[in-house]
Structures are given as structure tokens and as C-alpha cells.
Amino acid sequence: MARIVGVDIARVDYPFVGEFKFFRTPERPTILLRLTDDDGREGFGQSVPVESWTYETIESVETTLRGYLAPAVLGADPRDLDDIHARMERAIRPSFSVGQPIAKAAIDLACYDLWGKQVNKPVSKLLPGGSLTGENASEVRLSWTVQSPTIAGAEKALEQGRALGYSNFNIKVGTPQTPDYDLELVRTVMNFAPDGFHWCDANTSYSLGTAKRMAPKFADLGLKAIESPLPPNRFRDYQALKKMGALPVLMDEGIVSPVEVAEFIALDMFDGIAMKVARCGGLWNASRIATLLHDNGLLLYASGLTDPELSMAASAHFFGWAGLRLPAALNGPQYIADRGTTDAAFRARGDLLPVPGGAGLGVTPDSRALRALAPAARMRDVLPA
Known part of the structure; x- marks a missing residue:
């Protein structure tokens, strides 16, 4: 050994x-x-x-x-x-x-x-049970991040994403933007790609009052979920927003171990999690968190920390193992040169990121x-x- x-x-x-x-x-x-x-x-x-x-x-x-x-x-x-x-x-x-x-x-x-x-063996074959859903995905479909202080900038970002083959968008809302601007931004995205899968991320910057006002309006515009609307230590606020039921509520910041996830599930604080492998200490914790979500009928969304090659490969293995069918907000290929990796064998093509098939993570560092x-x-x- x-x-x-x-x-x-x-x-x-x-x-x-x-x-x-x-x-x-x-x-x-x-x-x-x-x-x-x-x-x-x-x-x-x-x-x-x-x-x-x-x-x-x-x-x-x-x-x-x-x-x-x-x-x-x-x-x-x-x-x-x-x-x-x-x-x-x-x-x-x-x-x-x-x-x-x-x-x-x-x-x-x-x-x-x-x-x-x-x-x-590839990492996706080493995670618990071989596959969370019974079938490992061979690729992960990506979502393009839209964030800009101006609508003109957002429109440019949307065109850039479309040119690369993207049709699904995750939208950054909240501070320093105003709620009125957030609505205009979301409306712009929905008009640009009405058939795509889109959700917004406030990065914990809304108050409960603002989140309650915005969630029904976002739902009316066609968004699928609101991610991290509130600071993660506002337990009762998350409970109240989730109970309101206007739009699925996802947590992200604050989800860093299976212990918190189990407690937050028991407290009925969210509808799902936008998972980041890096933020929870790696694949071991991530796979246990995903299992908790699966066993409790909760949503698994995909997110990242603008990860380059090795961290991005770990995310690809994880979401492939999880059988993810939703577009993943892994924006390393969007914001990092060479689409986020120096290994040409592991590179997003259009909006599809392959799950490496080689042993281990399947990526060779530069x-x-x-x-x-x-x-x-x-x-x-x-x-x-």
C-alpha cells in the first residue's frame, strides 16, 4: 500500500x-x-x-x-x-x-x-457508489456568466457567449447594482435567450426585504432560481424566503461541509445548493453533500470559483459523477486564457466541458x-x- x-x-x-x-x-x-x-x-x-x-x-x-x-x-x-x-x-x-x-x-x-x-481509474469512477444517479455523464454543459454595470456591457457579454456556442446564462445581481437595474439586466437576458436555462446569483448582497420583493419578479421573468440571495448566517431569513416559495432558493456561500448541509436541510432553509468543489474542501465533502441533496429530493446546481485546469477537472469529474443535467456555472473557460487550461486534451468545446477519461484527474499540468x-x-x- x-x-x-x-x-x-x-x-x-x-x-x-x-x-x-x-x-x-x-x-x-x-x-x-x-x-x-x-x-x-x-x-x-x-x-x-x-x-x-x-x-x-x-x-x-x-x-x-x-x-x-x-x-x-x-x-x-x-x-x-x-x-x-x-x-x-x-x-x-x-x-x-x-x-x-x-x-x-x-x-x-x-x-x-x-x-x-x-x-x-478516473476520479469520477472513485467517488461513492460509482455514480450518484446510476450513470456517469461524459461531459458537462456550461453556463455563461453575465455581469456588467451597464446594459450595453451585458449585451456584449451575451453576444460573446452566443458566439462560443452558449445558450444558458447565470446572471450576477445585487450590490453595487440597484434592484431596478437587476430587473432590467434579467429582462435583457431573457429577451436575448428566451429558451435558455437562466438563474441569478446575488452573492449574499440582498436583505430579506429586497429578496422578497425581487424573487416573484424574477420568477415572472422566467428565471429558474435565485442563488445566495442572503448572507449565510441569516438562518431565519433563509427560512422565510424559502417558505415564501416564489422561486427556488439556492445556497452557496456558507455551504462548506456536510454538517452544515444536514443542519440547514433540517431547518428547511433552501431548495438546493450551487455546489463548488473547491469551497467545501474538495471532492470528499462535495460527494457527501451531493448525496444528502439527492436523498432529500433537493436541487443540485453547479458552480465554481473561476477554476483553471486541475480544479476545473475535479469539478468536471464531480458533476459527471453526479449525473448533472443542468448547465454548470463553471466560468474558468470564460475568464481564463486558453479556456482555462494549458492541457489541450482537456478543454471546453463550445459550451461542453469533457469529463477527462484518463487515470486520476486526467490532466497534465503545464x-x-x-x-x-x-x-x-x-x-x-x-x-x-
Whole structure:
């Protein structure tokens, strides 16, 4: 049974195309991570922090991986994800949620990649039960993100999406936009693509009063759901909005472990979740959350953190395993150069993202990124359990 004997990390930034309000730099920063087992096999993972979405920064992810998580997983079996996550939680304790989930996701993804290479299976075949719905999807249909402070800008974004073959759109509403502008923006999208599947995301910026006013109007315009309308700690507000029943209510921010999901289901706070693999600490937690949704008849939508190649591949495997039939708001191919990946074999074609069929994540990191990797921990650095 091959064990983890080495961990290496490197910062890898991906050039941006276009403008996305959540990023303040011209590049999308990430941390690449490599695990090596005692047979010499390598597994790769990736952390994708965005400080405007989460409390984790590129600097905190790097120091957390180097100083705490990397030493903690030395000597572990990468196939024992229960033990891997227990080790990480002893190193960085959870509180209300997973402690530093985006940093932990790099370890989780690399373990799945290494495990898949050890047994020569793609990650989508390693998730619980083989498939959540009984059938693994071979590709994921993508949704194009529409966000602009002007209608003219939104119309340009819609045309760009259509030119690439997209017909489904997710719409950014809320601060700093006004409710009246949000309605005009949604109306513009619906008129542009009346037959598409569209929903809006307020990124927690609405008050309960605003959400109650807006949800019926969005429903009348034809939107399918409202994502993250309220801050995630407003439990009673979510209950009230969900009870109103004007439009399916999705949570996103605040959903970072199966524990919170089970509690929020019991509290009847939402109709579904816009899942992000990176935000909940990786595939191990994501698959358990998806199972909870499936078993409770709740909605699974797909979202991401503008993920490039390795993190995007993990999302493709996850949503393929989940049998997702809704368009996925994975916008790495929209906002990152080369459609989000340096591996030409794994690239969105039109609005379809393939689920890699190779062993592990099925993606080869760029050679320049590999040369940048530097040791973070070796077996001699192992910490006491």
C-alpha cells in the first residue's frame, strides 16, 4: 500500500481575459500541489482562493499548506480520504465549518488524482457508489456568466457567449447594482435567450426585504432560481424566503461541509445548493453533500470559483459523477486564457466541458508550473498524530 512521502507546492497564476468584478488583478492566482507516494507516482491538486469570495488568500493558502497540512498528511494512504481529512482537521481545526477549505481542497484533489493513478481509474469512477444517479455523464454543459454595470456591457457579454456556442446564462445581481437595474439586466437576458436555462446569483448582497420583493419578479421573468440571495448566517431569513416559495432558493456561500448541509436541510432553509468543489474542501465533502441533496429530493446546481485546469477537472469529474443535467456555472473557460487550461486534451468545446477519461484527474499540468514546484514536506518532516 503506497503512502505519501513528499509534498511540493508552487504558486501558478493564469492570465485573465475580460473583466470579472471579483478579481482585482490581471491574473487568476492558484497554488499547485504535488503529492508523491513511495512508488514514485505523483498526484496533483490545486487551491483557488479568491479573497473577495472567501476569507482565504493566496498567501494564507500557501503558508497553511506548507506549514501545517503538508506535514500532516505524510505517511498517509491517499485512498483513505477519511483519514486524510481527519489529519487535516487535526492540523487546522474546523469551527462552524471546514477550517480553510480551499487550502484543504488541494490535498484532497491530489489524493484523488494519486489514487486514480495507483488503480488506473478516473476520479469520477472513485467517488461513492460509482455514480450518484446510476450513470456517469461524459461531459458537462456550461453556463455563461453575465455581469456588467451597464446594459450595453451585458449585451456584449451575451453576444460573446452566443458566439462560443452558449445558450444558458447565470446572471450576477445585487450590490453595487440597484434592484431596478437587476430587473432590467434579467429582462435583457431573457429577451436575448428566451429558451435558455437562466438563474441569478446575488452573492449574499440582498436583505430579506429586497429578496422578497425581487424573487416573484424574477420568477415572472422566467428565471429558474435565485442563488445566495442572503448572507449565510441569516438562518431565519433563509427560512422565510424559502417558505415564501416564489422561486427556488439556492445556497452557496456558507455551504462548506456536510454538517452544515444536514443542519440547514433540517431547518428547511433552501431548495438546493450551487455546489463548488473547491469551497467545501474538495471532492470528499462535495460527494457527501451531493448525496444528502439527492436523498432529500433537493436541487443540485453547479458552480465554481473561476477554476483553471486541475480544479476545473475535479469539478468536471464531480458533476459527471453526479449525473448533472443542468448547465454548470463553471466560468474558468470564460475568464481564463486558453479556456482555462494549458492541457489541450482537456478543454471546453463550445459550451461542453469533457469529463477527462484518463487515470486520476486526467490532466497534465503545464511544464512551467511543474518546474516551479518546491518541497513543502518530506517523510522526515512528519508531525506526530
